[in-house]
Every structure is written in structure tokens, then in C-alpha cells.
Amino acid sequence: MTKYWINGALADQVYINDRGLSYGDGLFETIAVIDGKPHLFDQHLDRLQMGLDRLKFPEGTIDAVKNDIQALNFSGNQTLKLTVTRGIGERGYKLPATCVPTRIISLADSSDFAKQRDQGVSVMLCQQRLGINPVLAGIKHLNRLEQVLARAEWSDLDIAEGIVSDLDGNLVEGTMSNLFWARGGILYTPKIDRSGVQGVMRDRLIQLANQLSVEVFEGSYPESVLESAEEVFICNSLIGIWPVITIDGEPLSVGPITRDLQLLLSKEMSC
Incomplete structure (x- = not known):
């Protein structure tokens, strides 16, 4: 079973004009949760921050992602996926005058690759x-x-x-x-x-x-x-x-x- 959170709330839908859907304007990280602890967590966040900087996302985006994650309860072995998009935008490639990123988190049971x-x-x-x-x-x-x-x-x-x-x-x-x-x-x-x-x-x-x-x-x-x-x-x-x-x-x-x-x-x- 997979659970989804969007901008910190349980949900499973995004707006149709989200730039992640329209243009692939965003980033993601997939993290192994082992015995209730995300493995190499800081390194994943560092890479996410590198991507946010490259794509010119607003400052503070990573802090909002961290707050979302802190509210989760991990248990056993799971797969944690973080997705951050530029958020809602009008038609066209021009960046929105005001950018409010969409934060999507999913948590699922992990697979066995032994x-x-x-x-x-x-x-x-x-x-x-x-x-x-x-x-x-x-x-x-x-x-x-x-x-x-x-x-x-x-x-x-x-x-x-x-x-x-x-x-x-x-x-x-x-x-x-x-x-x-x-x-x-x-x-x-x-x-x-x-x-x-x-x-x-x-x-x-x-x-x-x-x-x-x-x-x-x-x-x-x-x-x-x-x-x-x-x-x-x-x-x-x-x-x-x-x-x-x-x-x-x-x-x-x-x-x-x-x-x-x-x-x-x-x-x-x-x-």
C-alpha cells in the first residue's frame, strides 16, 4: 500500500496546470527506509538542494520538504519518494512571477532484492x-x-x-x-x-x-x-x-x- 502527501496533507491529486505535469519542471529523490530510518538521507537532501539551485527554485523549498518529512512515521523497510515541482503556472515556459512549489511525498512497502x-x-x-x-x-x-x-x-x-x-x-x-x-x-x-x-x-x-x-x-x-x-x-x-x-x-x-x-x-x- 502506498500513501501520498501533497504539501504536507494526505492527498493523491495535483492541479492539472502544475508545471511538473506540463513541462517536467521539477525534481525527485527515491530513498530506502531501513528499519524505520531513511538511508543516506542527508546525501539525498543535498542532491535535491543542488537540483533546486540549478533549476532556480525559491529559497526555503528544501525547508518545507524537511518539515513534511518530519511529520511522517517510518516503520520497517519502506520506499520514500520525494517530488518537488515548480507548482501551478500559466501556459508557456516563462517562470511564474510567484513560484509556490508543489511538494509530493509517497511512502510504500519496499521490494526484496536479496x-x-x-x-x-x-x-x-x-x-x-x-x-x-x-x-x-x-x-x-x-x-x-x-x-x-x-x-x-x-x-x-x-x-x-x-x-x-x-x-x-x-x-x-x-x-x-x-x-x-x-x-x-x-x-x-x-x-x-x-x-x-x-x-x-x-x-x-x-x-x-x-x-x-x-x-x-x-x-x-x-x-x-x-x-x-x-x-x-x-x-x-x-x-x-x-x-x-x-x-x-x-x-x-x-x-x-x-x-x-x-x-x-x-x-x-x-x-
């Missing part, structure tokens, strides 16, 4: 490319049409995720995850400076890799680098770490860096 974490998943390389836009890179804005089109490329239930590259052919991320691979004891991940979402879990795993004395390189890499990868995994705040065991049908082993990071993350999330 099997995927343990056994690994199969992924494919998508044909859909991500546009290059440094202004929007990193933030989790509401326009997800590129991801929608990429996800439409497969219906095979054995495929868990699709990997997408940018218009220059450089790897970026999964449709709903960030991407890492290892070779020679070094961990690599695409730099999120022109496309994609700078995942909160992605950033945390870079920190955990440093604790393991594993060097992490961020950069621009073509899809071909995955052919020589010794281990590959995808991640996000809800799924944690999923080892990749096939890419376009080509088999991969679940490697030690992946398992060591899973162990560290598991300990952190159970505290």
Missing part, C-alpha cells in the same frame, strides 16, 4: 543515447523520457537493466542505476558531468572503495571497455549493489571488489 544481490543479474547495452547537457547532468529532474525509451528496448524478464551511453558513445549509467566495473584491482565509473544522474549510492560506494584502498577512476569510457572488465556491477539507493553476470549474453564472474563492497554496504545498512 536474490539479485546474491546471484547477480543480466544486462544489455541499449541503442537509445542520452543527450549531453552539463546544466542538467547530475541532478534527478523529472524529465525521464530518454530512460523511458531505453527501457522500452526489452521485454525479456531475464534482463534486469539496460546500460546507456551518451551521444558521443561514452558510457553513462543504467536506465535506473549507476555503473561500475573493475580491472586489475582498479574500479572505474563514468564521470557524471555531461549526462546522467549522480547517484547517492554511487557516491557512497566510491567512499567505501576508498576504505578498502581500492582506487576509483572517473572518466569518459567507450562501451568497449566492458569487454575487458573483470567484474561489473550496478547500483542505486533501493537495490544496493547488483553484480552483473552477463552483458548482451556474454558471461561475467562476480568479483572480489563487488563482494567486498556489498559486505561493507550491508554492515552499514544494518546498523
Whole structure:
């Protein structure tokens, strides 16, 4: 069962002229609640604030979101989603003279991804490319049409995720995850400076890799680098770490860096 709050009150409808609906003018965060506590909560709010600043939302928006969240009662394992839109506006792209953001919160039961974490998943390389836009890179804005089109490329239930590259052919991320691979004891991940979402879990795993004395390189890499990868995994705040065991049908082993990071993350999330 999912509950919804809009601007702090239980509700499940928004105005038809909300700019989030009309133009995708807004942002969202999806947070894992573990044993009644939102995981990496401050980091999610930091990314939300980064997006609010980029999109020129009014000051104080994040404070209103925090007040909404403080009124909630978390229990067990849940999925918390925060959505902030520019609010009601007239027809046209011009920003409203007075902006009153719409704050939408949903709270639902969480899914169990233990099997995927343990056994690994199969992924494919998508044909859909991500546009290059440094202004929007990193933030989790509401326009997800590129991801929608990429996800439409497969219906095979054995495929868990699709990997997408940018218009220059450089790897970026999964449709709903960030991407890492290892070779020679070094961990690599695409730099999120022109496309994609700078995942909160992605950033945390870079920190955990440093604790393991594993060097992490961020950069621009073509899809071909995955052919020589010794281990590959995808991640996000809800799924944690999923080892990749096939890419376009080509088999991969679940490697030690992946398992060591899973162990560290598991300990952190159970505290």
C-alpha cells in the first residue's frame, strides 16, 4: 500500500496546470527506509538542494520538504519518494512571477532484492543515447523520457537493466542505476558531468572503495571497455549493489571488489 502527501496533507491529486505535469519542471529523490530510518538521507537532501539551485527554485523549498518529512512515521523497510515541482503556472515556459512549489511525498512497502544481490543479474547495452547537457547532468529532474525509451528496448524478464551511453558513445549509467566495473584491482565509473544522474549510492560506494584502498577512476569510457572488465556491477539507493553476470549474453564472474563492497554496504545498512 502506498500513501501520498501533497504539501504536507494526505492527498493523491495535483492541479492539472502544475508545471511538473506540463513541462517536467521539477525534481525527485527515491530513498530506502531501513528499519524505520531513511538511508543516506542527508546525501539525498543535498542532491535535491543542488537540483533546486540549478533549476532556480525559491529559497526555503528544501525547508518545507524537511518539515513534511518530519511529520511522517517510518516503520520497517519502506520506499520514500520525494517530488518537488515548480507548482501551478500559466501556459508557456516563462517562470511564474510567484513560484509556490508543489511538494509530493509517497511512502510504500519496499521490494526484496536479496536474490539479485546474491546471484547477480543480466544486462544489455541499449541503442537509445542520452543527450549531453552539463546544466542538467547530475541532478534527478523529472524529465525521464530518454530512460523511458531505453527501457522500452526489452521485454525479456531475464534482463534486469539496460546500460546507456551518451551521444558521443561514452558510457553513462543504467536506465535506473549507476555503473561500475573493475580491472586489475582498479574500479572505474563514468564521470557524471555531461549526462546522467549522480547517484547517492554511487557516491557512497566510491567512499567505501576508498576504505578498502581500492582506487576509483572517473572518466569518459567507450562501451568497449566492458569487454575487458573483470567484474561489473550496478547500483542505486533501493537495490544496493547488483553484480552483473552477463552483458548482451556474454558471461561475467562476480568479483572480489563487488563482494567486498556489498559486505561493507550491508554492515552499514544494518546498523
